[in-house]
Amino acid sequence: MAEPISDHIVIGAGISGLGAAHFAARRGIESVVLEAAPRIGGCIHSHEFDGLGGFWAEAGSHTCFNSYGNLLAILDDLGLTARVRAKAKVGYRLWLQGERRSVMSALHPVEALVSLPRLLTTAKAGRSVADYYGRVLGSRNYRDLLRHAFQAVICQPADEYPAEALFRRKPRRKDVIKAFTFDRGLSTVAEAVASQPSIEVRTGQRVEGIEAKGEGFR
Numbered sequence: 001m002a003e004p005i006s007d008h009i010v011i012g013a014g015i016s017g018l019g020a021a022h023f024a025a026r027r028g029i030e031s032v033v034l035e036a037a038p039r040i041g042g043c044i045h046s047h048e049f050d051g052l053g054g055f056w057a058e059a060g061s062h063t064c065f066n067s068y069g070n071l072l073a074i075l076d077d078l079g080l081t082a083r084v085r086a087k088a089k090v091g092y093r094l095w096l097q098g099e100r101r102s103v104m105s106a107l108h109p110v111e112a113l114v115s116l117p118r119l120l121t122t123a124k125a126g127r128s129v130a131d132y133y134g135r136v137l138g139s140r141n142y143r144d145l146l147r148h149a150f151q152a153v154i155c156q157p158a159d160e161y162p163a164e165a166l167f168r169r170k171p172r173r174k175d176v177i178k179a180f181t182f183d184r185g186l187s188t189v190a191e192a193v194a195s196q197p198s199i200e201v202r203t204g205q206r207v208e209g210i211e212a213k214g215e216g217f218r
Contacts, residue, residue, distance in 0.1 A: 006032040007216050011207050014042020015061075015071070018193040018201075022074050025198040033194070034205040040194050043155035046185025056185050061155050063087050063179050064186060067170035071189070078192045084180040094148070106145040111138035124164040132163035 008024050010017045013035035021031035039045070043060040064071060064084075075081040093100045115138040122135050129150055134142040150158035150166065158166075172178070182188040194201045210217055 006030065006218075008032070009034065009210060009217050011210075012042065013037075013040040013190070013194065013201050013203070015044055015190060017042075018190055018199075019070060019074060021199045022077070022193050022196070025196055026077065028198075030198045031200070033199060033201045034207055035201065035203045036206040038203050040201055040203065041187055041190040044186045044190050046187035048184075058181075058185055061186055062152075063181065064189075066173040066176040066178050066180070069171065069173075072173055072176060074189065074193065080182075080189065080192060081176065083182060083188075084176060085183060086177055087179050087181045094145075103145065108138060108140045108144070111140055114138070115141075127163045128159060129161045129163050129166055130159040 008021070008029050008031040010021050010024075010031055010033040013033045017033055017035075018040065021033050024031050033040075041060075045058070045060040046056050047059045048054065048056045066072070072081065075084070092103055094103055094106055095101075096106065115136055118136045122132065124132050127135075130142060130147070133146050133150075137146060147158060150161070153166070154161060193199065
């Protein structure tokens with residue numbers, strides 16, 4: 001396939017890359033989005049099971065919130081805000097050693113009790129998630145339980161993520177329900193962004209380099 005030449009090349013068709021292409025489109029700039037994987041969406045992946053009557057499940061991000069300002073701006077632009085629906089309230093379980101288990105089965109209560117007083121003396125600023133929560137709730141509790149929970153929140157390895165940014169408070173849109181999804185899952189957003197005429201998405205494209213070409217890039 002010929003290398004694309006464009007005014008705006010976006011590497012990666014996850015929600016961040018698609019968002020960059022969307023906001024460029026709002027300013028009249030056409031984009032080529034290159035994605036190495038065979039699908040778009042990145043950590044957003046609503047997987048449909050063809051043999052189960054259209055049943056689907058989230059295989060990545062599972063909830064959006066009304067504090068996601070940039071995402072809500074995209075939904076407004078694409079007419080999707082009115083289509084949000086409340087996420088079903090279901091309990092969480094752990095998949096541990098080939099079995100589904102309760103969340104509490106991975107908790108080390110004695111370690112938690114011994115570590116909790118450090119909440120009063122340990123600052124989040126300048127600490128990673130692993131460092132901070134390993135101190136205030138215990139290293140084994142972090143390793144066996146919290147690490148997995150926090151990775152589910154940010155959809156990426158959580159260990160080196162800044163502790164002060166993990167649950168940072170953000171303004172909320174009162175006209176949108178607090179936690180939401182869509183009838184066919186969160187992939188609805190990625191698909192709507194990618195379908196815009198000023199955005200061309202190419203999957204299966206591993207980028208090796210980028211260089212200037214005339215007035216654009218390739």
